[in-house]
Amino acid sequence: MKSEVKVGDNRLQITRIFNAPRSLVFAFWKDPERLQQWWGCKDTTKVDCFMDFRVGGSFTFVMQITGAGEFSYKGQYDGIIEPEKIAYHADFGGTTTRVVMEFFDQGAQTKMVLNQVGFPAQNICQMVSQGTTESFDKLDSLVSTQALVGQS
Amino acid sequence: MVDKRKALTAVFAALADPTRRRILECLAGQGERRVTELARPFRITLPAISRHLRVLEHARLIRRRRRGRTHFIRVNAAGMTGAQKWISRYAAFWDSRFDDLDKLLDIAQQKEKPR
Numbered sequence: 001m002k003s004e005v006k007v008g009d010n011r012l013q014i015t016r017i018f019n020a021p022r023s024l025v026f027a028f029w030k031d032p033e034r035l036q037q038w039w040g041c042k043d044t045t046k047v048d049c050f051m052d053f054r055v056g057g058s059f060t061f062v063m064q065i066t067g068a069g070e071f072s073y074k075g076q077y078d079g080i081i082e083p084e085k086i087a088y089h090a091d092f093g094g095t096t097t098r099v100v101m102e103f104f105d106q107g108a109q110t111k112m113v114l115n116q117v118g119f120p121a122q123n124i125c126q127m128v129s130q131g132t133t134e135s136f137d138k139l140d141s142l143v144s145t146q147a148l149v150g151q152s
Numbered sequence: 153m154v155d156k157r158k159a160l161t162a163v164f165a166a167l168a169d170p171t172r173r174r175i176l177e178c179l180a181g182q183g184e185r186r187v188t189e190l191a192r193p194f195r196i197t198l199p200a201i202s203r204h205l206r207v208l209e210h211a212r213l214i215r216r217r218r219r220g221r222t223h224f225i226r227v228n229a230a231g232m233t234g235a236q237k238w239i240s241r242y243a244a245f246w247d248s249r250f251d252d253l254d255k256l257l258d259i260a261q262q263k264e265k266p267r
Contacts, residue, residue, distance in 0.1 A: 003250060005243040009176070009232070010167035012239050016250050020257040028253055038252040041245065095164065114246065118168070119239055121160035 012116045022103050022110040026083035029101070043067070055080050059088070092120035156234075159212070163235045166211035171196070172204050176213060176227065184217070184224040 004015040018025050028034045032049035039061065040047045046064040051057070055077055062072040075090030079100075087100040097118040104111040166172055171194065178190060191201040205225060208214045213231040217224040 001244065001247045002254075003243065003247040005240070005247075007236050007239045007243065009173055009235070010164060010239075012242055014243060014246050016247075018250075018254065018257055020261060024257060024260060025253075028256065034256070038249060038256055042248065095161070116242065116246075119160075119164055119242055121157045121164065121238070 010117060010119075012114075012119075014114045014116075016112050016114075017106070018110045018112060019108070020110060021108060022083050022105045025110040025112065026086075026103055029086055030082070039063075041065070053077065053080065089118075095120040160234060160238055162211040163213065163231065166207050166213055167235065169204070169207075172208055175201075175204060175208065179214065179225065179227045182226075184226045187223045187225060190225060 002016060006013040028038070030053050032051045035051070036047040036049045039049065040063045043066040044063045045066055048062040049059065050062075051059040053059075057077050058074060059077070060072055060074045062070060065071055073090055073092055075088050075097075077086070077088045078098075079085060079087035083103055085100070085102050087098070089096050089098045091097075095118055097116060097120065099114060099116050101112060101114045104113070174194070175190065178193065179185060187201065187205065188198070190205075191198055194201060205214065205216070209216055211231065212228055215226050215228050217226075
């Protein structure tokens with residue numbers, strides 16, 4: 001795993017270095033046409049992002065998931081400081097997830113720190129596709145053999 | 153599968169409240185504590201603490217032992233493991249998204265290079 005991970009009682013912190021300048025990394029979060037190229041799980045074939053990228057603006061993601069069909073969810077931007085910070089919350093079947101991302105300028109690189117609080121007891125893919133159960137079991141054994149903090 | 157989901161939902165609901173997280177912190181490494189003793193640092197009523205303890209118990213994050221009218225509470229270490237494993241899955245999910253983002257960032261920068 002390239003990300004550095006810290007798992008708490010009810011929060012997750014991920015730190016990742018991208019080999020790109022901060023403005024470009026931020027653009028891949030801000031621009032729906034760019035975001036939909038990498039959003040969604042492995043079984044997602046297509047993502048449509050409808051975003052009002054401003055504080056208080058809403059977003060909707062519509063995903064096409066192999067073997068299961070269409071799944072969509074909504075959220076709202078709680079804070080945006082371009083190109084340093086994005087905070088949003090999203091709703092998944094009764095649970096609200098809150099995510100805050102900070103982007104640090106490191107010249108040709110960008111350090112991103114993501115904090116997530118609130119974890120639906122169903123992953124998006126598991127909610128709609130039974131076929132992914134197997135892949136999550138594989139993922140589970142992979143995750144449990146790695147250290148939770150530190151890079152592999 | 154549904155039972156596991158219910159159990160996880162109960163755990164995350166229990167952990168969402170800051171008072172309940174502090175209760176768990178107080179219990180960590182302490183063995184057993186009486187409910188009345190546990191309630192002391194929290195400036196809320198005993199019935200309110202009891203409500204929090206019931207939520208934690210339902211989520212199997214604590215265990216309760218009764219001796220007459222005295223209730224003893226201890227942490228249930230196994231209860232937290234499931235939640236942490238689940239959170240780790242989210243870490244793996246993000247990490248694979250960022251792997252894809254890495255590739256797109258490479259491509260985007262290749263396009264900008266002068267020939």
